[in-house]
Amino acid sequence: MRAEIIAVGTELLLGQIVNTNAQYLSRGLAELGIDVYYQTVVGDNKDRLIEAIGIARGRAELLVFTGGLGPTLDDLTRDALADYLGRGVELHEPTMTKIVNMFAGRGGSFVESNRRQALLVDGATPLRNDTGLAVGNALNVEGTCYMLLPGPPREMKPMFDNDGSAWLKEQLGPASALHSVMLKFVGIGESGLEDLLIDLIREQQDPTIAPYAKEGEVAIRVSTKAGDAEEASRKMGGTLAEIRGRTAAYLYAEEDVPIEATVVRILTEQRRTLSLAESCTGGMVSELITTIPGSAVVYLGGVVTYSNGMKTSQLGVPKEMLEGPGAPGAISSETAAAMAEGMRKAADSDFALSVTGNAGPAAAEDKAVGLVYIGLAERGRETRVEKLQMSGDREGIRLRATKRALYMLWLSLTGRE
Amino acid sequence: MRAEIIAVGTELLLGQIVNTNAQYLSRGLAELGIDVYYQTVVGDNKDRLIEAIGIARGRAELLVFTGGLGPTLDDLTRDALADYLGRGVELHEPTMTKIVNMFAGRGGSFVESNRRQALLVDGATPLRNDTGLAVGNALNVEGTCYMLLPGPPREMKPMFDNDGSAWLKEQLGPASALHSVMLKFVGIGESGLEDLLIDLIREQQDPTIAPYAKEGEVAIRVSTKAGDAEEASRKMGGTLAEIRGRTAAYLYAEEDVPIEATVVRILTEQRRTLSLAESCTGGMVSELITTIPGSAVVYLGGVVTYSNGMKTSQLGVPKEMLEGPGAPGAISSETAAAMAEGMRKAADSDFALSVTGNAGPAAAEDKAVGLVYIGLAERGRETRVEKLQMSGDREGIRLRATKRALYMLWLSLTGRE
Incomplete structure (x- = not known):
């Protein structure tokens, strides 16, 4: 399953915040064996958002959105997706009750715009929000999956880890997850390391070998898809042994530590x-x-x-x-x-x-x-x-x-x- | 001018790193008066990269790329753009000399793949890399501007701030440019500073006042659009004097220095x-x-x-x-x-x-x-x-x-x- 992450929010385009959500979701999806092919950031603008949905729909089977589920007029993601799919929206009663109770408990008066946070695209499965108000949405329309998550990381992360992941596993069926090993090197540069391993890198298929450099160190990630850790270690064993043999003078860890x-x-x-x-x-x-x-x-x-x-x-x-x-x-x-x-x-x-x-x-x-x-x-x-x-x-x-x-x-x- | 930032790198799609480059560039482009409409992340895959260029070309006049200028086979950005534009690549001699000298100086042997870092798309202006090897590229093809920057932030940032910004200003022409003053504070937190200036921040129109925190320090940028420095200083003078008066115990510089x-x-x-x-x-x-x-x-x-x-x-x-x-x-x-x-x-x-x-x-x-x-x-x-x-x-x-x-x-x- 190919995925695209679409983060919605003008504050990202202005550089006011960093898109850490995309990293968190990319990792989480990789662990489920889902390949992220693109990450997109688009502002709080309905037309441009609908355009971005159309493009993503043409190149991915799973679209994961973050942001734009809040109460304000700038929060357009749910409406944009409903428009794109030609569907309406419906009220999710348990969320509405929660919102009304929360305002009553605070002694504050309920603001009508907060009702927006309880809306679902028609036919969507609600994703529980344990740390905030806006309900998440998940739906499968003719083989394309859409998931709407809130923007604030402290709401997005638990929602994705709980209801979000569970829903995705249902869509995937009994598939296989990505397993990987990180190798860390010191005392050698990126190109020097690649020279040592050039034939392995050129001929790689399964497992894959991805080199990258960070802050004065070099790393390689070896990855494969497998049903469990044992199968993964069987599939990667030969490649890892070959790399270890050639790089013993520089290989200081098999996990991501400095x-x-x-x-x-x-x-x-x-x-x-x-x-x-x-x-x-x-x-x-x-x-x-x-x-x-x-x-x-x-x-x-x-x-x-x-x-x-x-x-x-x-x-x-x-x-x-x-x-x-x-x-x-x-x-x-x-x-x-x-x-x-x-x-x-x-x-x-x-x-x-x-x-x-x-x-x-x-x-x-x-x-x-x-x-x-x-x-x-x-x-x-x-x-x-x-x-x-x-x-x-x-x-x-x-x-x-x-x-x-x-x-x-x-x-x-x-x-x- | 509408811009799109395209970050290239499978490590971003795997969630191994966060796309801080997009934030840095979004801010920098905003300071030049350029609006960022989209940020895109695509992996180290030439076909998908060329597709992403095509999509961006249809919705922006400036495409800023980060990543994929290094020496390895995964570094495809330059080649992909050259292919998209139907152009070849040419060797940038000063960069090649620098690379060869560096290897000679280290007593190491020059690895042929390093030559790739000295390549320019035919007709591109080179952007100097003071902190690394790969040369940047900037070119204007029929009104669309393309800028290729390295992925590592410590190479990308100075290249963008120096040659990159200068090239963009040329493309923009003598429009009413954004002028701004950066005020740096120490010994006070972001919310403490905001408390001191809350009325100014609330009532701001022109000049604008944007507070932000970085690495244990707090900064405020006061900005206005003006034809020249004199007009800008006239427009910002009153606001700056007011801020200086209220923050004298913490204001240590009026430029972006630590x-x-x-x-x-x-x-x-x-x-x-x-x-x-x-x-x-x-x-x-x-x-x-x-x-x-x-x-x-x-x-x-x-x-x-x-x-x-x-x-x-x-x-x-x-x-x-x-x-x-x-x-x-x-x-x-x-x-x-x-x-x-x-x-x-x-x-x-x-x-x-x-x-x-x-x-x-x-x-x-x-x-x-x-x-x-x-x-x-x-x-x-x-x-x-x-x-x-x-x-x-x-x-x-x-x-x-x-x-x-x-x-x-x-x-x-x-x-x-």
């Missing part, structure tokens, strides 16, 4: 501790680590040494290493190592990561924008330093340096390096 | 320096300060003390203050003051801010989630501490505590407190 969550989890399991010495990332590594609840158990703290003075006073980096003729300077392999080692000793932690570099916009110490050194000091092991030349803007360089530092730590924690 | 940029600018002008001692914000204050280019001149560095041990070793907070019977504890006014003073002395800076509190999710030291103390030590002045009880989730508390700390510093820097 690398910092995986690093905190492994540190916790291994009862080991971390400290951080940051220069060009300015605290971003620390900030990401501490977004993870429970990170306080393994993360002792860090230092942001933006000035050379702080590198010496807080981390014990020798002044001669930072300044003077022939000195390696703050942006150097030597300083990265000294920062990591100084931090690890000061915090008495099992690991310390350091980042020093030039995130731009201008050259510093005559060193190019994007030149970054990452140091990893580990109790009982020799300190390692990685040198990177990154491109992009200041924020991009800082973010990728941060993820790269977490990658180095992950490699060491998992015995890969 | 508070951290204003703080760095004032510190630079006053030739004063800052250091930071963070606990519950985990480095977020430092991270925000260092997003500002040039912050290295005034920001010496900071310490993230996630453990009590680090509070003592790095900042000299007395152990008896942190632990033991009757001790105020890490989350206390005394510790906030000691952290700020210890940091200021260690870094020898003019100011030091400290943040200590409980960002959740669970109570710590028997202290409620959301309890936060902010300290400000200043050379030659008495240390001040502010106690706050915040609500919301972990990230919300951290962000608002961060902005609140910057607010305290701004008050002091500007002589307000």
Whole structure:
């Protein structure tokens, strides 16, 4: 079954709100094994709404609407659908009773326009609204399904999850749902990953393989339709094993978590501790680590040494290493190592990561924008330093340096390096 | 000019990401006086994309696309538009050079698929990508305008704001353009600000007053249509003066800059320096300060003390203050003051801010989630501490505590407190 989600509301077209409903419904429909082919947003205008219904009717068997069921004159969705189908509307008595009682209970006077929220398109099944007033509508007309849901997420979500999903399952019959596995990678870019898997991606049929990038990380979703989890795992097993084999050096999770969550989890399991010495990332590594609840158990703290003075006073980096003729300077392999080692000793932690570099916009110490050194000091092991030349803007360089530092730590924690 | 926004990406139809691009562009187009009539989302499928272009072409004069300009086989937007228009594609040499240089600089090998990101539809104007690789496209074909933007927001936004908007203004001609002033506030919430200005907001006609909240800050945009800047300033002058008078304790900028940029600018002008001692914000204050280019001149560095041990070793907070019977504890006014003073002395800076509190999710030291103390030590002045009880989730508390700390510093820097 192909679906289209139609969100109705001028406030979406003005950019006053984000269409989070479309995301919620897309996910919910995917879980039912229903493919969403289009999402459309149209304003509170009856003619344009009817036009949009006509277009959607030609390319989908299920049209899910959000918004436009409220009491005001701008709320046109129900009327537009009734007009499109050539039907009338009827009063849903239980909803009307609920509305009248609510006004009586509040001591307010019933406003006639509120009656509109109790209307159904002729022949529609009512969908219960446990968190608001407007009743939902669901109807199947000659094989095309229409579902009308309210716009406010706190009304839309429970209505869809309860009566809405139940009604859709009836329409689908005993069909099969979409199962998928999310693979998360770090230390490799989107195109590099695609190169590793290009033949699998080109030849994909079932399961499907969809790569995508987000905030300094790369992900792949492997999906198939199956009657149950066991059948799904049988159908996806071969593909997943092949991908795992080729990407072992980068594959850090098989669920949608950021690398910092995986690093905190492994540190916790291994009862080991971390400290951080940051220069060009300015605290971003620390900030990401501490977004993870429970990170306080393994993360002792860090230092942001933006000035050379702080590198010496807080981390014990020798002044001669930072300044003077022939000195390696703050942006150097030597300083990265000294920062990591100084931090690890000061915090008495099992690991310390350091980042020093030039995130731009201008050259510093005559060193190019994007030149970054990452140091990893580990109790009982020799300190390692990685040198990177990154491109992009200041924020991009800082973010990728941060993820790269977490990658180095992950490699060491998992015995890969 | 009627516009339609077409977002391309199967990840949107699967509900993996929210279409925030549509909101950003809807706002941006509204500011240019362009009405958005539809938003459409379509998957990475060439036939369906071409169909969507045909439909949009019939109901809008401007089609703005996001997504599908990357290097992978799924990135089809440029090809689909070229096919629809019956045109070929051509290589944009400056972008190609940039891509090749980037790979050379990284020491990586150039992957052929990356060449795709340098392609233009024949006859298109290139739109510069300062934060990524794929070049944007803009073209006017027989009165219909097409604009191709990348999908990642950090590439899409600057491209639209710079080359994209400039190109659109050319297409619009010297009409009566929208002029607006953005007022930025800190230390006050959206509803608090609205209370201060409620009569102005209710009675607004021309200029219009639109409040909105973003990332821990509140903004108001005052707008009017005018032939030139002088006419606009005449029309908006009275309203702006009234707003300034009522909000002086919170109004930190009359352009769209974050508070951290204003703080760095004032510190630079006053030739004063800052250091930071963070606990519950985990480095977020430092991270925000260092997003500002040039912050290295005034920001010496900071310490993230996630453990009590680090509070003592790095900042000299007395152990008896942190632990033991009757001790105020890490989350206390005394510790906030000691952290700020210890940091200021260690870094020898003019100011030091400290943040200590409980960002959740669970109570710590028997202290409620959301309890936060902010300290400000200043050379030659008495240390001040502010106690706050915040609500919301972990990230919300951290962000608002961060902005609140910057607010305290701004008050002091500007002589307000």
